[in-house]
Amino acid sequence: MSIREIEAKARELRQLQQLIEEAQAEAEAIKDQIKAHMGEAEEMRAGEYKITWKPVTSSRLDSKALKAAAPELVERFTKSCSWYASVCSRGAVRDSSRSSMRQ
Template structure:
C-alpha cells in the first residue's frame, strides 16, 4: 500500500472514530436522561413498551492488587505474571 493510500485510510479511520465518539456522547446523554427520570420516580425498573429498563445498585468485590502488593510484595511477585500485547495508535 502506498503512502497516499495509507494516509487516506487513516483519514477515513479518524472520521469514523469522530462519528463513533459523537454517537457515544449522544448515547450517554440519553442514558443520563433515563436515569434521571427513574431516580425522580424512585424506580429501579421501568417497562417502556417492549423494553424493560433497569438501573439497580450492584455490590461487587474486587481484589485490591495495589494494596496487596504494598503489604505482601514477595507473595505478589511470586504470583504476578507478565503478559505481552500490541497496541495500535495513530498520532
C-alpha cells in the same frame, strides 16, 4: 499499499473513531435522561422495553494493598503480558520521512 492509500485509510479510521466518540457521548446523554426520569425506581417499562437501573456490587482485589502487605506473593504470582497498541493521530510529518516510506 502506497503511502497515499495508507494516509486515506488513516483519515477514514480517524473519522470513524470520532463518529464513535460522538455516538457514545450521545448514548450517555440519553441514558442520563432516562435515569433522571426513573428517579429512585430500579425498573420501568416503556413499550417493548424493560429498563433497569440498579446497583451492582462486585469484589475486586486491591493489588496496591496486597503489594504493601505481601510483596513476595505479588512478585511470585505476577505475570507479564504483551500486546500491540494501535494509535492513529494527525501531526506534522517532515517530507524526508515521508519520501523514505514511499513505495
